[in-house]
Amino acid sequence: MSGPEGEEKVVKSELRWALAAGAVVFIIFAAVLWAAITMRMNPPSNIEHADPATLHMQGEFTESNLGTTVEPDGRVTVRMVATQFAFVPNCLMVPQGREVTFRFVSPDVIHGILITGTNVNTMIVPGYVAQVHTVFRQSGDMLMPCHEFCGLGHSEMIARVQVVPADQFRPGPDGRAHCEGQTPLVNTAAPGVPAGDVDAGAQAQGPLVSGEPSPDPAQATQDAVAAAQPATGE
Amino acid sequence: MASPDPHNTPETEAERRAGRLWARTAVMVVVGFVAVFGVLGFVIIPVAQGAQAGIDPWSAICRAVGVSPGSPAMRQPVSDTPAQPVSNVAWTPAILNTLSGADRATGQRLAQEVCSACHGESGVSPSPNFPHLAGQSAAAIYKQLHDYRSGARFNEQMTPVAEALSEQELAAIAAYYAEASDDLRLGTRNPLPDERLQRLVSEGDPSRGIPACNACHARGAGGPIETPMINGQHAAYLEAQLTAYANGGRRNDIYQRMRTISAALTEQERRELAAYYQGTR
Ligand SMILES: [Cu+2]
Numbered sequence: 187m188s189g190p191e192g193e194e195k196v197v198k199s200e201l202r203w204a205l206a207a208g209a210v211v212f213i214i215f216a217a218v219l220w221a222a223i224t225m226r227m228n229p230p231s232n233i234e235h236a237d238p239a240t241l242h243m244q245g246e247f248t249e250s251n252l253g254t255t256v257e258p259d260g261r262v263t264v265r266m267v268a269t270q271f272a273f274v275p276n277c278l279m280v281p282q283g284r285e286v287t288f289r290f291v292s293p294d295v296i297h298g299i300l301i302t303g304t305n306v307n308t309m310i311v312p313g314y315v316a317q318v319h320t321v322f323r324q325s326g327d328m329l330m331p332c333h334e335f336c337g338l339g340h341s342e343m344i345a346r347v348q349v350v351p352a353d354q355f356r357p358g359p360d361g362r363a364h365c366e367g368q369t370p371l372v373n374t375a376a377p378g379v380p381a382g383d384v385d386a387g388a389q390a391q392g393p394l395v396s397g398e399p400s401p402d403p404a405q406a407t408q409d410a411v412a413a414a415q416p417a418t419g420e
Numbered sequence: 421m422a423s424p425d426p427h428n429t430p431e432t433e434a435e436r437r438a439g440r441l442w443a444r445t446a447v448m449v450v451v452g453f454v455a456v457f458g459v460l461g462f463v464i465i466p467v468a469q470g471a472q473a474g475i476d477p478w479s480a481i482c483r484a485v486g487v488s489p490g491s492p493a494m495r496q497p498v499s500d501t502p503a504q505p506v507s508n509v510a511w512t513p514a515i516l517n518t519l520s521g522a523d524r525a526t527g528q529r530l531a532q533e534v535c536s537a538c539h540g541e542s543g544v545s546p547s548p549n550f551p552h553l554a555g556q557s558a559a560a561i562y563k564q565l566h567d568y569r570s571g572a573r574f575n576e577q578m579t580p581v582a583e584a585l586s587e588q589e590l591a592a593i594a595a596y597y598a599e600a601s602d603d604l605r606l607g608t609r610n611p612l613p614d615e616r617l618q619r620l621v622s623e624g625d626p627s628r629g630i631p632a633c634n635a636c637h638a639r640g641a642g643g644p645i646e647t648p649m650i651n652g653q654h655a656a657y658l659e660a661q662l663t664a665y666a667n668g669g670r671r672n673d674i675y676q677r678m679r680t681i682s683a684a685l686t687e688q689e690r691r692e693l694a695a696y697y698q699g700t701r
Pocket residue numbers: 268269270271296297298332333334335336340343
C-alpha cells in the first residue's frame with residue numbers, strides 16, 4: 187500500500203470503524219440511561235460513615251433496633267450487624283413483594299452477604315453502611331451466609347431470611363417483625379433449634395425455598411454496586 | 421534505498437494545519453463527551469430519578485455525586501432510636517493507648533490492696549467462687565471492670581469495687597494482671613481431652629449456628645478483642661457465666677455474642693464445656 191490512494195483508503199476504513207465503535211459506545215450509554223430512568227439503576231454512590239468502635243453505642247445500630255422495622259410510611263427497613271462470627275439478629279422476617287431496604291454494618295472486619303436464590307449480594311466494610319434495596323419475588327426460607335472470609339468462625343456465620351407472603355407479614359404495634367420462634371433481644375434459655383426452624387445442616391442442598399422456583403426471585407439495587415431494580419410498589 | 425525515508429520528509433504547511441485541526445477536534449470531542457455525560461450522570465438522571473421517588477433535585481444531585489448518603493432513586497430510611505448500649509466500652513485508639521501505656525506498678529499496688537483478698541495473690545484465685553485473673557487479657561479485664569462500674573454487668577461484690585476505681589486505675593490493674601503470674605496463666609493450660617467436646621470447641625455446630633469456641637477464646641485467635649481467656653478458669657465460674665448468658669442474667673456481651681451461643685447450648689453442654697476448659701492442673 188503506497189501512494190495517496192492507498193492512504194485515502196486507510197483513512198476511510200479507519201473512519202468506518204471509528205463510527206462503528208462510536209455507535210457501540212452510544213448504544214451502551216443509551217442502555218445505561220434507559221436503565222437509570224426506568225429501572226432506577228445507579229452507579230456506586232452511597233458513602234455513609236459509621237464508626238466501627240462506637241457502633242453498639244449509636245442509636246440506629248443499638249441492639250434493640252436491629253432486625254426488621256416497618257416505618258410509618260410503610261417502607262420496610264432491615265438493620266443488621268455482621269460481626270465475628272455471627273449476624274445480629276441471626277434470623278430475619280421480611281414480606282414478599284414489598285420494597286425492603288437492608289442496612290448492614292460491621293464493627294470488626296470485612297464481611298459479605300448473599301441471600302441464596304436472589305441477587306442480593308454485598309460486602310460489608312467496617313466504617314461504612316452497606317445498603318441494598320430489593321423486592322423478594324418468592325416466599326420461603328433462604329440462607330444468608332457470610333461470603334467474605336472473616337476469621338476462624340467464618341464457616342458458622344450464617345443467618346436465615348424468612349420471606350413470608352405479604353398478608354402473613356404482621357409486624358407488632360411497634361412496627362417490628364421477628365422470625366417465628368425467635369425471641370427478640372434477650373434469648374431466654376432455649377436449647378437446640380426451635381420447632382419449625384430450618385435445619386441448617388441441609389445447607390449443602392442449597393436454598394430452602396417453597397413455591398415455584400422463579401428465575402428472578404429478587405432484584406436488588408445496591409447503593410454500592412449497580413444492579414437492576416424494577417420499580418415495584420405495594 | 422532509492423525511495424526517500426517518509427519520516428524525514430519536511431511537513432508542508434497544509435499538513436501542519438490539518439494536524440492542528442485534528443488535535444483541536446479531538447480535544448473538543450473528549451471535553452464534550454465528559455461534559456455531556458457529567459451533566460447526564462450527575463444532574464439529569466439523578467433529578468429524574470429523584471422526581472420519581474419524591475426527592476428534591478438538590479438532594480438527588482448530592483446523593484449522585486456522593487456527598488450525602490443514599491441513592492437518588494430511593495428514599496433513605498431514617499432512625500431516631502435512642503442508643504441503648506449493653507456496654508459503654510468502645511475500643512477507640514485512645515483507650516487502646518491508655519491500656520498499652522498503663523502503669524503496672526500502680527496496678528500491682530492496687531491489686532494487692534484491694535483485689536487479692538478475693539482474687540488471690542497475683543490473681544491466682546484459690547476459691548472457685550472467684551475467677552482467676554492472672555494472664556487474662558488486659559482488654560478483657562478492662563472491659564469487665566468498666567462494665568461493673570457502668571452497671572452493664574452486676575455483681576454484689578464486684579460492682580462496689582469497680583465503682584471506687586478511676587478509668588486510669590482500671591487500665592493499670594488490667595495491665596498488671598495480664599502479666600501477673602507465671603504460676604497459672606489463663607489461656608495456657610491444657611483442656612481436658614474429650615473428643616465430642618473437642619468438635620464443639622474447635623469446629624462448632626453449624627446446625628445450631630454455634631461457632632467454634634476457640635475461634636474466639638484461643639489466645640491470638642482473632643475474635644473480638646475483649647474475649648476473655650477461659651482455659652484454666654474455674655469450672656464453677658465458667659458454668660455460672662454461661663448459665664447467666666443463657667437466661668439473660670448477664671447481658672453485657674456486645675451484640676449478644678455469648679447470649680446467642682450459650683442459649684443454643686444444652687444445660688449439660690454448658691456444664692461439660694466449663695469442666696473441659698478448666699482442664700487439669
Ligand atoms: Cu463474616
